[in-house]
Amino acid sequence: MAWYYGTYSCGHEGRVNIIGPTKDRQWKADRHFGRMCPECYEKWKEEERDRKSLEASEKSKEMELPELAGTEKQVKWAVTLRISAIESMLKMIDRIKDSVMVEYGDGSRERMDKAELAEAVDYGCMAHTDARFWIDRRSEMHETLVIFAREYLKKKRDEEIPADVMEEMLDEDSRLTVAPENPSKAGIVRLSESNSGSLEARYVRDDDFLGFMKEKGFRWNGSAWGKAIDEFTGAIDDRAAEIGNALLANGYTVMFYSDRTRQMAISGCFEEESGRWIKWNAKRQMFAICWDGYNDTLYQAARKLPGAAWRDGCMMVPAEFYRELDDFAETMGFRYSKRARMEEKRKADETNGYRKADVREPDRKKQTDEERLRKVLESSRTIIEDLKDEA
Numbered sequence: 342m343a344w345y346y347g348t349y350s351c352g353h354e355g356r357v358n359i360i361g362p363t364k365d366r367q368w369k370a371d372r373h374f375g376r377m378c379p380e381c382y383e384k385w386k387e388e389e390r391d392r393k394s395l396e397a398s399e400k401s402k403e404m405e406l407p408e409l410a411g412t413e414k415q416v417k418w419a420v421t422l423r424i425s426a427i428e429s430m431l432k433m434i435d436r437i438k439d440s441v442m443v444e445y446g447d448g449s450r451e452r453m454d455k456a457e458l459a460e461a462v463d464y465g466c467m468a469h470t471d472a473r474f475w476i477d478r479r480s481e482m483h484e485t486l487v488i489f490a491r492e493y494l495k496k497k498r499d500e501e502i503p504a505d506v507m508e509e510m511l512d513e514d515s516r517l518t519v520a521p522e523n524p525s526k527a528g529i530v531r532l533s534e535s536n537s538g539s540l541e542a543r544y545v546r547d548d549d550f551l552g553f554m555k556e557k558g559f560r561w562n563g564s565a566w567g568k569a570i571d572e573f574t575g576a577i578d579d580r581a582a583e584i585g586n587a588l589l590a591n592g593y594t595v596m597f598y599s600d601r602t603r604q605m606a607i608s609g610c611f612e613e614e615s616g617r618w619i620k621w622n623a624k625r626q627m628f629a630i631c632w633d634g635y636n637d638t639l640y641q642a643a644r645k646l647p648g649a650a651w652r653d654g655c656m657m658v659p660a661e662f663y664r665e666l667d668d669f670a671e672t673m674g675f676r677y678s679k680r681a682r683m684e685e686k687r688k689a690d691e692t693n694g695y696r697k698a699d700v701r702e703p704d705r706k707k708q709t710d711e712e713r714l715r716k717v718l719e720s721s722r723t724i725i726e727d728l729k730d731e732a
């Protein structure tokens with residue numbers, strides 16, 4: 342490690358700390374001082390950004406793109422990003438032979454030709470005037486084009502709907518939409534049921550919402566936050582009501598997919614999702630006590646069950662202690678999976694079988710000590726009788 346002093350290409354003097362083999366150091370130092378000094382480089386970069394931004398905003402005016410919304414710095418950068426995004430999207434469209442298949446979020450597909458795709462880019466530019474949209478997607482041009490294509494197709498589909506039907510649908514939407522007493526979040530969270538039967542939630546990009554979704558076990562599937570519905574989650578209506586209820590309590594406006602779920606959410610009449618399950622571990626042939634999150638009280642209580650051992654994030658309990666497990670489950674509010682119930686019943690039947698076997702085969706030949714004694718006395722009496730006879 343050594344300090345090298347020199348003059349940068351901009352004329353400013355400075356020093357640099359160089360490491361590595363001694364023979365390479367002078368070369369490294371020369372290379373370093375061949376550039377601008379750090380301050381000048383920063384200034385140059387900023388000027389470059391300004392220059393590009395100015396160029397981009399002139400192009401934007403020429404293309405009649407809408408103004409962007411955001412902070413001054415965001416807008417300045419996003420204007421440049423939008424122009425380069427448009428340029429690369431148009432290049433992508435140019436490379437397409439004649440048409441492409443565009444897949445909707447719901448799995449259905451539609452064919453789009455080059456002209457339509459170009460129109461979709463225009464439509465997308467008109468629709469997305471938030472500087473953040475272009476900043477967040479700066480390195481996802483392909484995805485952005487797909488988003489625009491989908492939005493364009495959706496608009497086209499909506500236009501096919503007769504005006505009076507559309508009005509009715511909007512009415513229905515507003516009936517299914519509930520705003521909290523004190524709304525603190527703009528826009529609407531839309532809940533829906535996917536074709537595969539999972540619960541989906543859609544909302545604008547928002548960090549609080551993202552945290553909320555993750556906490557409630559939702560996963561991003563590319564077009565919405567989805568929660569697969571299974572034995573352990575309970576019914577989809579209960580899950581929709583529960584998430585809707587929590588969102589409303591946190592200031593979000595929510596659109597439900599049915600009157601029933603809307604009412605359930607408002608009244609709070611739904612079955613809460615249970616994070617506590619007794620499952621069957623087929624590999625180990627043991628019951629597994631599973632719960633969400635860290636809970637030392639549960640851990641200590643479960644640990645006391647006979648033969649209990651902590652494995653793979655669950656407390657394993659040997660099948661023969663199903664009765665003790667049952668007591669624990671009832672006390673701590675655990676539910677059994679269908680499989681665990683079945684195994685419990687099987688084990689109980691098996692155990693009842695043991696007891697019957699004990700009753701059926703009592704050891705009758707075995708003598709008690711009293712019987713033994715009586716026999717001895719009887720035999721001695723016989724002997725006495727015999728002796729008498731002989732006497």
Ligand SMILES: [Zn+2]
Nearest residue numbers: 351353378381
């Ligand atoms: Zn300088």
